[in-house]
Amino acid sequence: MCGIVGIFSQSGDLFPLDAMTSALGHRGPDAGAVWLDAEGGIALGHRRLSIVDLSKAGAQPMHSPSGRFILVFNGEIYNHLELRQLLGYTLWRGHSDTETLLAAIEAWGLEKALSHSVGMFAFALWDTRERYLFLARDRMGEKPLYYGWQGRAFLFASELKALCRHPAFGADIDRGALALYMRHNAVPAPHSIYTGIRKLPPGTFLCVTQDAPDTCPQTYWSVDDVARKGLAAPFSGSDSDAVAELDVLLRQAISGQMVADVPLGAFLSGGLDSSTVVALMQAQSSRPVQTFSIGFAEAGYNEAEHAEAVAAHLGTDHTELYVTARQALDVIPRLPLIYDEPFADSSQIPTFLVAELARRHVTVSLSGDGGDELFAGYNRYIWTRSIWNAVRFWPRPVRRRFCRLLTRIPTSSWDTFFAVAMRLLPKGWRYSNPGDRMHKLAEILDAADPRGIYQALVSHWKEPEALVLGAHEPETLLADPVPWRELGDVENVMMYLDQQTYMPDDILVKVDRAAMAVSLESRVPFLDHRVVEFAWSVPLSMKLRHGESKWLLRQVLYRYVPLALVDRPKAGFGIPLDTWLRGPLREWAEALLAESRLRAEGFFAPEPIRRKWAEHLSGARNWSYLLWDVLMFQAWLEETRRPTAGLA
Numbered sequence: 099m100c101g102i103v104g105i106f107s108q109s110g111d112l113f114p115l116d117a118m119t120s121a122l123g124h125r126g127p128d129a130g131a132v133w134l135d136a137e138g139g140i141a142l143g144h145r146r147l148s149i150v151d152l153s154k155a156g157a158q159p160m161h162s163p164s165g166r167f168i169l170v171f172n173g174e175i176y177n178h179l180e181l182r183q184l185l186g187y188t189l190w191r192g193h194s195d196t197e198t199l200l201a202a203i204e205a206w207g208l209e210k211a212l213s214h215s216v217g218m219f220a221f222a223l224w225d226t227r228e229r230y231l232f233l234a235r236d237r238m239g240e241k242p243l244y245y246g247w248q249g250r251a252f253l254f255a256s257e258l259k260a261l262c263r264h265p266a267f268g269a270d271i272d273r274g275a276l277a278l279y280m281r282h283n284a285v286p287a288p289h290s291i292y293t294g295i296r297k298l299p300p301g302t303f304l305c306v307t308q309d310a311p312d313t314c315p316q317t318y319w320s321v322d323d324v325a326r327k328g329l330a331a332p333f334s335g336s337d338s339d340a341v342a343e344l345d346v347l348l349r350q351a352i353s354g355q356m357v358a359d360v361p362l363g364a365f366l367s368g369g370l371d372s373s374t375v376v377a378l379m380q381a382q383s384s385r386p387v388q389t390f391s392i393g394f395a396e397a398g399y400n401e402a403e404h405a406e407a408v409a410a411h412l413g414t415d416h417t418e419l420y421v422t423a424r425q426a427l428d429v430i431p432r433l434p435l436i437y438d439e440p441f442a443d444s445s446q447i448p449t450f451l452v453a454e455l456a457r458r459h460v461t462v463s464l465s466g467d468g469g470d471e472l473f474a475g476y477n478r479y480i481w482t483r484s485i486w487n488a489v490r491f492w493p494r495p496v497r498r499r500f501c502r503l504l505t506r507i508p509t510s511s512w513d514t515f516f517a518v519a520m521r522l523l524p525k526g527w528r529y530s531n532p533g534d535r536m537h538k539l540a541e542i543l544d545a546a547d548p549r550g551i552y553q554a555l556v557s558h559w560k561e562p563e564a565l566v567l568g569a570h571e572p573e574t575l576l577a578d579p580v581p582w583r584e585l586g587d588v589e590n591v592m593m594y595l596d597q598q599t600y601m602p603d604d605i606l607v608k609v610d611r612a613a614m615a616v617s618l619e620s621r622v623p624f625l626d627h628r629v630v631e632f633a634w635s636v637p638l639s640m641k642l643r644h645g646e647s648k649w650l651l652r653q654v655l656y657r658y659v660p661l662a663l664v665d666r667p668k669a670g671f672g673i674p675l676d677t678w679l680r681g682p683l684r685e686w687a688e689a690l691l692a693e694s695r696l697r698a699e700g701f702f703a704p705e706p707i708r709r710k711w712a713e714h715l716s717g718a719r720n721w722s723y724l725l726w727d728v729l730m731f732q733a734w735l736e737e738t739r740r741p742t743a744g745l746a
Contacts, residue, residue: 101125106252119143155192173219176354239300239602246295277562277569283442328634351626360461363388368404371466377658434737468624504540509533690732
């Protein structure tokens, strides 16, 4: 895991590279180096977190054996030893995956090397002969890569903070991207918060030359292709065949990701996904796997006891930390620097805390991210069809009156009611935070079709153009009606969209930045592309069965962990944000949400924000997630305008 940065300059001005590279020191604390060719107008920088081949033979920027290619690489190629066998070389300088990738590119060309590589990565490759600069990103978008022209300089880096150090960088906020952020709580690719800076989409590469500076990314792998192929040729075996196949594929992925020359462990929440990853790690390890979890004293937010039970059953070397509210709140001032652009998934706080805990013991940690998107784990995969079937024949005026009735009851009253009724409800209807869910239900009942329900469920601010002054919200994949017409079941469409939007733009950003802030490499076995491809071939009935999500994945886990330890309602990795905003965060939030401040800055219409803030403080509504969107932008804006912001 590393940080990469570079300049491709039409003016030949390459001098800020050292400063840009040093801005990524947290991504690579072990070493740093730069390479430049003033005549070619190219400069490459690298910060190294040593994981595989700790020797100088793994140092970057790295030259290919012929000297034609120079590479800066962030990530891991998990099958690089297999690639070495295919290449048939014998004169290797070391055993790093970077050297393997360079050799594969030189022998096979870029596209074939990408197609043969199993891993997570973002890299830049300079071809000294053709004078081409290539950028590439892994299939699912685990590793970040920003790029764009600033004046006569083409800049790229793992994080925006490196680009900000270039003197030509223009920190102009893109109001369209801001509108997208207010809807999704993250800025979706290919957009960034800054005008002229883009994110390279997952599964693509880009070729830049002095003669063709504006080329578009080219796709070498896509969820779209995989989904269509999988649905067209579904898995035809039995239930037991599917369970056995998924077990083998996950074992294979996890085995490859357990290779490291440094201490390695795993995050363990006690939920299905992380428990599956840890169970398969322990099944393939001769010694106890190191596992990590955090807990909160607040009722409804603590999963630590479940993680402890799973760890005890599997025999892992488990470490847990109970976090006080003060410890969690102390993370908030650090968030703007950690995430680089506005980012408002509040589980960023516990994610950072568990990464910080793990880093005290290991340098690499595996996570269970991706299981929900691949195997229909989110509640919306169950709710959307049920809600639509229940209300599709209701006249809209009736629906709207019913919605008003639901929202007149405060979330706290709903919570009290469900606390009593929960024991009488079917297991499939036992959810955490029932008050919030009832209010969310009210927001979606007016939808015209399942597509409208899904969009309402994944949208924070429903009309961001009315909130962000002067904004025109760009269209995204969520606005495309084609998947809804061509992919069949609504559940498949939602998984398709989540894998290309929510997962790379939110989940993977959250984990990467939180982990790299403490120099911890995070690995995500579920996103091995072979697992993804198999998941798309599996019939929906093997994912959702009898109102139960992730049926197939559960069957794999039950081979290793008793049902009783993991059979409970899905819980998010959350914090008591609603009460914190009314309590210890109230003064901080009030300062950022002050009407005079909002008007002076000129990004938001103050009225809807102030109205929701007042309703939240009164307890009439829980607007914590929408307010957190605004607060994280405000905190980020404040940080970027500090005189020393570019030196962070």
